[in-house]
Amino acid sequence: MNKRIIAIALLVALLTALSACGGPSTPAPTTAPAAATKAPAAAATTAPAVATTAPKATVTRGGTLRVGLDSDLTTMDPHLSTAAVDRQVYQSMYNPLVRLDKDLTLKPELAEKWEFTDSTTLVFTLRKGVKFHDGTDFNAKAVKINFDRMMNPDTKSLRAAEISSVKEVQIPDDYTVKLILKAPNAALLAALSDRAGMIISPAAIEKYGKDLARNPVGTGPFQFVEWVKDDHLTVKKFDGYWEKGADGQSLPYLDQVTYKPVTDATVRLTSLKTGTLDMINAIAPKDVAGMRGSKDPLLDQVTGLGYQALNTNDAKAPFDKVEARQALNYALDRDAIANNVLFGTVTAGQGPIPPSSWAYDASVNIYKRDVAKSKELLQKAGLTLPVKFPCMIVNSPEAQLLGQALKEQLAEGGFDMDIQLLDFPTALAKQTAKDYVCFQIGWSGRPDPDGNVYSFLYTNAPSNSYNYSNKTVDDLLDKTRTTYDQAQRKGFYAEALKTANQDGAVAYLYWPSDFKAWGAKVNGYLHVPDGMIRTKEMWLAK
């Protein structure tokens, strides 16, 4: 009997010891914010100084930056890439023709300058003295070979759609490229700041064919070393890189960058906190609050390029009635979602163009929550309350939480939303086939507003799974493509989106933020709203 009591006592002691090990983490954060309240401000003022004016003496060269990515890499061939995460690595290995700046304006990169000589001719003057990692010269011919490859139907490149306005590529001389367009396209240049504008070595295209996916050769600051799929990808400093750093020598400052896909958000964040990783590209919304005010790792937030929405199918009941779509918009409490469900990590709003864009116009936010009005509209449409409808929700924890919140809000407005949990590919397949009534999904976004609007809202456009059609919107969207004046384009977008919102085309919910977190040693990161980790000017303090 005595022995038994001892045994139980031992066991209890063991279990308490185990749970006590978890203890230290709780007291730590309570003291941290107090000490660190000034840290973010200090960091915020010094960080841009490093990136823009670059104090020449302080930059340290060398070292390996270890980046944790939230998803597995799929291909290193920018012409064939479909996964957003691939673009993180492309930033190191390839240069695009034009570069996207922090304020989403375009700056010269491989093209020194560009000009629309008329509304359908875009002329690029290329940079001289640039070499690919394999020693091939970068010139107009290389650019033409890349464009021809993307446009060739046999390549099956998704870039073909992005540059579909290009009719022909001419090369009047070695460093001039002339794009002849089928019709004016104001969004083309922005597309060339991403994968469509990244130039691959023509020699590598010739040599590797389909295996280019595993043997990337670009002109970027880093060259490919090895890729163990699903484990890591390593790039090393390219000695022949054309751009100079703050210290007058060639960029990049780092010797090497290792990208590691870590799909579990907890493991990813723990790895950053313990110094196994130097930087991570995504943080779960639930972890954001706990990291605010932390100095190491440091959290940085900007409004991203994308949006999240409730997509509705205009061809299916009840959303074939405009009143039902408007009622849906009135029943939603977007602020509650942003603040309570998503811990203030997003910006509530009602359009596909986020506040980070020059084309953002607050006047498109026409709906204010009004559950009485929602019910009234449903009754006016002759529907019996509650109006039952199925809605596809992706089976991720965050989407499920959002789905539950939406269901409750909509119930107050006279709806009965039936949540259908599906995995992402299945739900996407149903959306592509327009075989759905409602779908909670978003769009990661493009730097030019065209990429968030045109192919979604234009009648019969490829991504218009809503079956939405409005002649006025179509006309306005046409104008956004044929006008090169930014102020005018902004006006057309605002008008088109107000009209679409009146029709309840899409129940937009919010604009997600882009979060990056990095350890105290990491310097020189320029946080562009597209969320890409641009490594060429980053450096590690010793």
Place this chain on the structure above:
Amino acid sequence: MGNYILKRLLSMVPTIVLVSMIVFFLVRLTPGDPAIAMLGEEATPAAVAALRAEYGWDQPIPVQYAIWLSKVVQGDLGRRVRTNQPVSQAIIERLPTTIELTLFALVISLSIAIPTGIISATRRNSASDLITTTLALIGVSMPSFFLAMLMIFVLSLNLRWLPPMGFTPLAESVTDNLKGMIMPAIALGAGAAAVVARLTRSSLLEVLTQEYIRTARAKGLAERVVITAHALKNAMIPVVTIVGLQVGALLSGAVITETIFVLPGVGKLAVDAIFARDFPMIQGVVLFLSLIFLFSNLLVDVLYAFLDPRIHYA
């Protein structure tokens, strides 16, 4: 014996074919078009159709199967979707990690389980017996992913003793390799340790009631000799069987463990392939793992005959 092994090998062929068929058709029955999974949010009907045609997914499933099988027979498991890497190459690259993890987990679990089982059997109903059986019960009940997260939280985040993830090849650094391997191996081996410990205990207890043990004790042998020389040897026969079967369980457990600890093994390969709807890779991995499973079972049966002379195979 030779005849027996040959017969067993031949009987594996229909099993393998059946497994391959089930996997092939099940994978295609799962919802989610791989073409759309690959294209993601950029999926347009034209792009989806082009991709389906490129990989032959627009063909009837039996035709796809016939094409795949004819290639497999020639030793070609196909190529990974998107990266175009041969499936067999991907498996071979990942295999050493999984083997190391499995062996490591086995060593850990046995070095915990057998002494624990012996102590708890010889000191039945003592405090140490109660503690070890309770721990074994926790070990059996606790899912490996939970233990993994617990260890990451305590050992990595709070104590900063071990990295939460990552793999260094043995050839590069033995210490770093072990640092990265120890938590996954414990997470994976804990369940097996508990099973083996409980079995060792009950098997030993049973043997200890046998008459030859009483005889040995009556001869005046020291208790230690009775246990190690007489009892343990006989008690180990069922334990060996269960250890053999645990190898299969460890292999499948590696799927979860490797995913949590980001180890580039065959298990993680399978999970990633499933999420990416990488058909050739899923088929290749499952076929490969089922082969290993069948062979390890055969090995256990053969070993059994060596261990226990009473067992004969005809």
